[in-house]
C-alpha cells in the first residue's frame with residue numbers, strides 16, 4: 076500500500092468513527108489547504124456526499140479570493156454550509172488593531188462557541204496536523220473540550236516540572252483504540268482526522284487527488300502564503316513556487332533544513348551539558 | 355496520669371527556658387562552606403600539624419563528620435544544607451535531570467525559560483532555604499556564592515549567586531584557545547580551538563551569545579585584533595588595548611556583543627602562552643558584573659557595587675579551568691595561578707562582608723568557597739584500587755590550598771565574638787576516580803535496555819523504547835521506563851524492575867580489579883520522600899570508591915565496554931555511595947552529638963537565631 080493511501084485510510088477511519096459515535100458531528104472549514112483536504116476526505120469517506128454540516132467562521136477579514144472559492148466549492152460539492160460570524164464583536168470594531176491575540180480569540184473562538192451551542196454540535200472535525208508547532212504536538216485524534224473550550228486533556232497541577240498533568244492516556248496508533256467516551260465534563264469533542272499528515276504530504280495528496288485549492292498558496296510576484304487564516308495574521312513567504320510541483324519541491328528542501336536545524340539543536344544541548352566540566 | 359503531665363510540663367519549661375538561653379547567647383551566625391573538604395585529608399593534615407587553626411577550632415569547639423546527601427553531588431548537597439530537606443522535597447536530584455515528558459537530559463542548576471542562551475531563568479529548588487526564613491524575620495542576611503542560588507533571590511542584605519551562574523553563552527563554562535599551529539584531530543573535536551594565521555597583526559573573533567538566524571543557531575561574535583611585537587602582544591578589543599608578555603595573564607578585558615537591540619557585555623582574562631607560534635588561552639567569557647545581561651545578585655546593583663570596592667571578578671558559577679587543564683591546553687601552574695586569582699577575589703568579598711557583619715547586632719552571613727572542590731578533582735593523588743597502603747598521598751597543590759584556608763580561618767577566629775555561632779562545613783568529601791562505569795551499556799548487557807551500542811549516538815538515539823525497562827541519566831541515577839510517565843513507557847510493575855536492577859548492580863564485579871563495583875544501589879523511596887519524587891530517578895547507584903559513572907552515562911550515551919580506565923587528569927571525585935564521602939563540620943560551640951546530617955544545618959542556624967524551625971525541615975538543631 077502506498078504511503079499516501081495509508082494516511083488516507085487512517086483519516087477516513089477516524090472520520091467514520093466520529094460519525095458513528097456522535098449524534099451531531101460537524102466539520103470546520105477555514106478554506107485553507109488542510110481543512111479543504113479534510114473535506115475531500117470526508118467526501119471520500121461517505122462516497123461523495125458529506126452527511127453533516129460544514130461550518131465556516133467568517134472573521135470578516137478574509138481575502139476576497141477565499142469568499143469566491145468558498146461559494147464555488149459549496150455549490151460544486153453540495154455542502155451543507157453554515158456560516159458563523161461574531162457580528163457583535165465585529166460591530167464593536169474588533170480587528171487586528173486591538174491586538175493579534177484578542178482579534179483571533181474573539182473572532183474565531185467566540186464565534187465557534189456560538190456555533191457549537193446553536194447547532195448542538197457534539198463532535199467537531201478539525202484539520203490540524205501534529206507537525207504544526209506548539210501545544211498541538213500533544214493533541215490526540217479525539218480530544219474532549221469543556222464549555223469554556225478548555226482542553227480537557229490536561230489539568231493544571233501544583234508543583235513539579237510541568238504545570239499540567241495528563242488526563243488522557245496516549246492513544247494507540249493502531250486501529251480501533253481511540254477513546255471516544257469522555258464523560259459529562261466534556262461539552263464536545265474535537266476530532267483531528269489528519270493529525271498524522273505533514274505539510275509536504277498534504278501537498279503530495281492534493282496533487283495526486285487533484286483537489287481544488289485557493290490560489291493564494293501559489294507564488295505571485297515572488298511571494299506565496301504557506302498558511303491562510305485571518306488576512307491580518309498571515310504573512311506571505313518569499314517563494315518562486317507558482318505551481319503545486321514547485322511547492323512540493325520547495326517543501327522538500329525546507330524539511331531537510333528543519334531536520335538539520337533539529338540536529339543542530341541537539342548538538343547545542345550536548346555542548347551545554349558538557350560545559351558542566353564533569354565530562 | 356498526673357505524674358506524666360508533670361513530667362511534660364517540666365520538659366516544656368526546660369525546652370522553652372533553654373531556647374531563651376540560646377537566644378541570649380547567639381546574636382549572629384557565620385556559616386563558612388568549603389566545597390569538598392574531606393575529613394580524611396583534614397585529619398591527616400591536622401595530625402601533621404599543618405592546620406593549627408582548624409586544630410584550635412576542633413579543640414575549643416567541635417569537629418565531626420557531616421553525612422552527605424544521596425547522591426553526594428554539590429548541587430544536591432548544598433541545597434539540602436540550605437533547606438534542611440531531602441531531594442524529594444527540594445527537587446534537586448543530580449547534576450543532570452531529565453526534561454519532563456522526554457528522555458532528554460538537562461542541567462539541574464537552574465531552568466532556562468527560553469531555549470538558547472536565554473536570560474530568563476527559574477530555580478528548581480522547591481523548599482525554603484534558611485536565608486529566606488531569616489529574611490522573613492527581618493534578620494540582616496547576606497549570602498555569597500552559595501551553590502544553586504541562581505537566579506538570585508531577595509534577601510534582607512546582599513546575595514551573590516554561585517554555582518549555576520551561566521557564562522555569556524548560557525553555558526556553564528567554555529574557554530577559547532587561539533593558536534597558529536595546525537589543528538590536530540583532537541583539537542577539532544574540542545570545538546573551542548581557533549586557528550589563526552601567524553603575522554604581525556592577528557585578526558580573529560571572540561564568541562558570544564548564541565542566537566537563532568534562519569533556523570540555525572549561530573554565535574554572535576565580536577572582533578579581536580592582536581598586534582605582536584618582539585616580546586609582547588597587544589590585545590585590542592572594543593577600542594581598548596591590553597599588553598601582555600608570554601607567561602603572563604592580562605587584566606580583565608571587557609567585550610560587547612551586539613545581539614539584536616541589546617548589547618551583551620562579557621569579561622575575560624587572557625593568558626599568553628607563546629608569541630611564535632602564537633598561542634593564547636582565554637577564560638570563559640563571563641557575565642559582566644557591571645552591566646549583567648541577567649541579574650547575578652540581589653539587589654541587582656550589588657554585583658556592580660562589589661566591582662567598585664574590589665575590582666572586576668569571576669562571576670561564572672564554576673570558573674576554575676578544569677577543562678583547559680584536562681584538555682592539555684593550560685599547565686598545572688597556570689591552572690593554579692587562576693585558582694589563586696579566584697581565591698583572592700573571594701577573600702576580598704569575604705572580608706568586605708565580614709566587616710559589615712562584625713558591626714551588626716544581629717545577623718547571618720553564609721559564604722561558600724568552592725575552588726577547593728576543583729583543585730581536588732584534578733590533583734587527587736590517591737589510588738584506592740591500585741594501592742592498599744593506608745593514608746592519603748596528598749598532592750602539594752591540595753596541601754597548599756588547605757594551609758591557606760587554615761591561615762584564613764585563623765584570622766576569622768581572632769575576630770569573632772562569643773555571640774556568634776560559627777559553622778565551618780563541607781558538602782561532601784573526596785575519593786579517587788580510577789574506573790569509569792557506563793551504566794547504559796550495562797543496562798543493555800543485562801537486558802534491561804534494547805539499543806544498538808553506537809558510541810557516536812547521543813541522547814539515546816539508538817534505543818528501542820518499546821523494549822526498554824530502564825535508562826541511566828546523570829551520574830548516579832537510573833530511571834524506570836514507566837508506563838504513563840515516560841513518553842514511551844512500558845513498565846507497569848515498577849517495584850519489581852527496581853528490585854531486579856538493584857540485585858544485578860550489587861552483584862556487578864570488575865574483572866580487572868576483581869572488586870565489587872557498587873556498594874549499594876538504593877531505591878529512591880528508601881532514601882527520599884516528598885512531593886517531588888516523581889521528578890527524580892528511581893534508583894540511586896552507590897558506587898564503591900574508585901568507581902564513577904562515565905560521562906557518557908550522564909548524557910544518554912554508550913561506551914563499548916561497561917567498565918573502562920579513567921585516564922583523564924580529572925582523577926578525584928565524590929559521586930560514589932554517600933557513606934564513603936562524608937563532609938566535615940567544625941563549630942566554635944560544643945556540639946551535642948558526634949554524628950550529624952546535612953538536614954541538621956538549617957535547623958541549627960535558625961535555632962541559634964531564636965527562630966522556630968519550620969515543620970518541613972527534617973533535621974534537628976545541633977546546639978541543644
Ligand SMILES: [Zn+2]
Pocket residue numbers: 389390427428429727781782
Ligand atoms: Zn561539592
